Amino acid sequence: MGSLRLTLCTGLLAACALTPTAHAADGADGGGAGLSVTPSAPAPGADLALRVTGCAERTATAHSTAFVADARLAGTEGTLAGDTRVRASAEPGPYDVNITCGSFLVKSRITVVSQSQSQSQSEPESQGQAQSQPEAESLSDDSSAVPAAPLAPVSPAAPASPVAPVHAGGGGTAHFATVDVSAAGPGTGQAVTGLVLAGVAAAAVALLSARRSRGTD
Structure with missing residues (x-):
């Protein structure tokens, strides 16, 4: 009986060692994998672009309850990219994102904001771009402008000297x-x-x- 139990335990340990397991990694762990999203603070119903770095696989999957569907990521040289969409019914707040990269499970998080907050964040960026364009135009106008040469003043015609009638x-x-012949004048x-x-x-x-x-x- 003792030898039978030892054989069973040895077999179970060998099976566990050969079975692949998914390791959970938070942020930069798991081979240095990390997640970035655009926009950084999406609103409900917004399209979302995901970019994962540090993943040695050619494909990966990003899952979150904020997504309408899992994002399929693909790429090479440790950088994978994909897109998905935020659910229109998603409430503002933080949501976990689980990225399966081969045998690693990378955990990250995104924050969903309301429509009003998303618009208020995009307005300063659009205003800054609109203000930079007139400045660039004014600089180009000043650089191409050539000052006109001042015109020389035209001297009035010299009046004829009066001659007394005879x-x-x-x-x-x-x-x-x-x-008076000696009077000064032209x-x-x-x-x-x-x-x-x-x-x-x-x-x-x-x-x-x-x-x-x-x-x-």
Whole structure:
């Protein structure tokens, strides 16, 4: 009897040693496996993308009571990815996620938030993106703008120097207005020309008066 019991115990131990078992790992245990989800705080009815790192298998399965169905994960080089959807009837709060990676069971957790909380978290991100676009546009406008060269001021036309008219009087006399030739201004040359013309006109008047006086004699 003693030898029979020893044989049975030995057989049971051998069977247990050959039977594969699933090891529970929390977070980074179980070969360094870890879970990340997008969005990080999903709302009921939202699509959910899962990414598992540190799993040496090519496939894995993620199960949670928050999911409408188990997520089938696939990938290579220790990174597996898949997607699922959060149940529309899921209540806000934490939910456990069990990932079966070969002989390891990786335990993680996600947090489901309400629709209002999900919208309030997404609004600051959209506002930050909307504010960054005008800043980028203003920078591009400033970099391409070329300042216009200032126009040179146009100087007004110099007024012509006044020339006094010649008055012919009786007895062959002519009266001239006094013109200041030394007056400052751009019309000095014109004033000199006017004086010359006035002198010529005075000589012509004097000659005409002399002819008239000879005719009367």
